[in-house]
Amino acid sequence: MRKFRTDLHIHTLLSPCGDLEMSPVNIVSLASKSGLDIIGITDHNSTRQCELVWKLARNSDLTVIAGCEMTTKEEVHCLGLFEDFDALHVFQNFIDQHLIFIPNNTSLLGYQLVVDEEEKIVEEIENYLGSSLNVSIEEVEQKVHELCGIFIPAHIDRPRNSLYSQLGFFPPELKVDALQISKLSDEKSIREKYQISRDISLVKFSDAHYPVDLGKTYTYFEMENPSFIEIRKALHREDGRQSIIP
Ligand SMILES: [Zn+2]
Ligand SMILES: [Zn+2]
Known part of the structure; x- marks a missing residue:
């Protein structure tokens, strides 16, 4: 088994708050240079830039997992990660059906661009992606689980847009694959503060919106190979796999 440096929470320039330098080409190049083995592409309420990042990294040592950072109707941010593009496309349809329409104001909220491998703009998303879905965190x-994806509430200890800030408690029916804690938080104190069971893995990712943040925050995934199936096993500590916050 090997330890893979993994960061499954990265925004591209498609996110309104993502820097314009966060193009798929730049992300793949910076992630590889910084020593990451596995990255997850998780723009706010959109999956439209995932496939290009995956394509650009396909013949390299970098593994790309496609996903999304959803905003639920309670305004909780959650990561959804998917094994293949069929599942990703079904999930994109789900987002398209449920994202509350607010027209994007680029000067106030930022650009929402889909670019190609030459960094040419192919689409500008009209609907503000920082808006919420009109469905609950449980839905x-x-x-995500119906599509055999991985579900991870994001930055659970943040004072805004987190599980605890918005709901105040961990819903007993909610099935999580892990919980993401903030970069500077200490795993032990978070477990104590929120009384998180030992059965749930805690992970740290960069939540990078700027190139400078790429590669600085990651979790080691100890597993056989850098695949989606192995990632899920590591999160659930199956067959000797595990995730370790450095
Ligand atoms: Zn977030
Ligand atoms: Zn984020």
Whole structure:
């Protein structure tokens, strides 16, 4: 088994708050240079830039996992990660059906661009991606799991847009594959503060919106190979796999 440096929470320039330098080409190049083995592409309420990042990294040592950072109707941010593009496309349809329409104001909220491998703009998303879905966290979780995806509430200890800031408690019916804690938080104190069971893995990712943040925050995944199936096993500590916050 090997330890893979993994960062499954990265925004591209498609996110309104993502820097314009976060193009798929730049992300693949910076992630490889910084020593990451596995990255996850998780723009706010959109999956439209995942496939290009995956394509650009396909013949390299970098593994790309496609996903999304959803905003539930309670305004909780959650990561959904998917094994293949069929599942990703079904999930994109789910987002398209449920994202509350607010027209994007580029000067106030930022650009939402889909670019190609030459960094040419191919689409500009009209609907503000920082908006919420009109479905609950449980419904989002169920949809991700119906598609055999991985569901991870994001930055759970942040004072905004987190599980605890928005709900105040961990819903007993919610099935999580892990919980992401903030970069500077200490795993032990978070477990104590929120009384998180030992059965749930805690992970740290960069939540990078700027190139400078890429590669600085990651979790080691100890597993056989850098695949989606192995990632899920590591999160659930199956067959000797595990995730370790450095
Ligand atoms: Zn977030
Ligand atoms: Zn994020």
